Amino acid sequence: MSNSEHPVGSGGPLRLRRLDPGLPVPSRAHPSDAGIDLYSAEDCELAPGQRSLVGTGVSVAIPEGYAGLVHPRSGLAARAGLSIVNAPGTVDAGYRGEIKVNLVNLDPSEPVRIGRGDRIAQLLIQRVELWDVIEVHELDETDRGERGHGSTGGHHRLT
Numbered sequence: 001m002s003n004s005e006h007p008v009g010s011g012g013p014l015r016l017r018r019l020d021p022g023l024p025v026p027s028r029a030h031p032s033d034a035g036i037d038l039y040s041a042e043d044c045e046l047a048p049g050q051r052s053l054v055g056t057g058v059s060v061a062i063p064e065g066y067a068g069l070v071h072p073r074s075g076l077a078a079r080a081g082l083s084i085v086n087a088p089g090t091v092d093a094g095y096r097g098e099i100k101v102n103l104v105n106l107d108p109s110e111p112v113r114i115g116r117g118d119r120i121a122q123l124l125i126q127r128v129e130l131w132d133v134i135e136v137h138e139l140d141e142t143d144r145g146e147r148g149h150g151s152t153g154g155h156h157r158l159t
């Protein structure tokens, strides 16, 4: 159930400053998309394997209890091998600097060209819980215990 102004699951509005007024205000491509598309504020070219911290020309005020997650765009990943080194990047609630995207070209042979105004990543706003840490000497027992990192198989490289 939703109405046009406030779809189910919507919070906000997200307060956003354009540090580069020559770029459009970031938005969702479709009203129910999870990610707000972020634009590149610069032109750059990434050689195979190269990474670059690229500005988006925006800063945001995410409320406490939420975080911004900077995710790659799947189309650019599939077609050009473009990803994000620290995917998903974490934008803390208290951060007021420019959101930057640590792009990496994972294609083995082709460079990726980024133009100013290209949509290079997407920002998801998610609720997070802020837990204190306490040190203990024993953890509770579970079926899995310390087994991980492929212990359940499911691929020939894991046997």
Ligand SMILES: O=c1ccn([C@H]2C[C@H](O)[C@@H](COP(=O)(O)OP(=O)(O)OP(=O)(O)O)O2)c(=O)[nH]1
Pocket: 070, 086, 088, 089, 090, 091, 092, 093, 095, 098, 099, 100, 101, 102
């Ligand atoms: O993809 C990202 C990830 C982070 N940031 C900004 C917002 C975030 O709040 C800040 C710090 O990020 P993080 O905590 O991941 O980096 P750190 O290397 O641990 O830096 P710090 O010591 O400043 O926390 O950098 C971005 O602009 N883009």
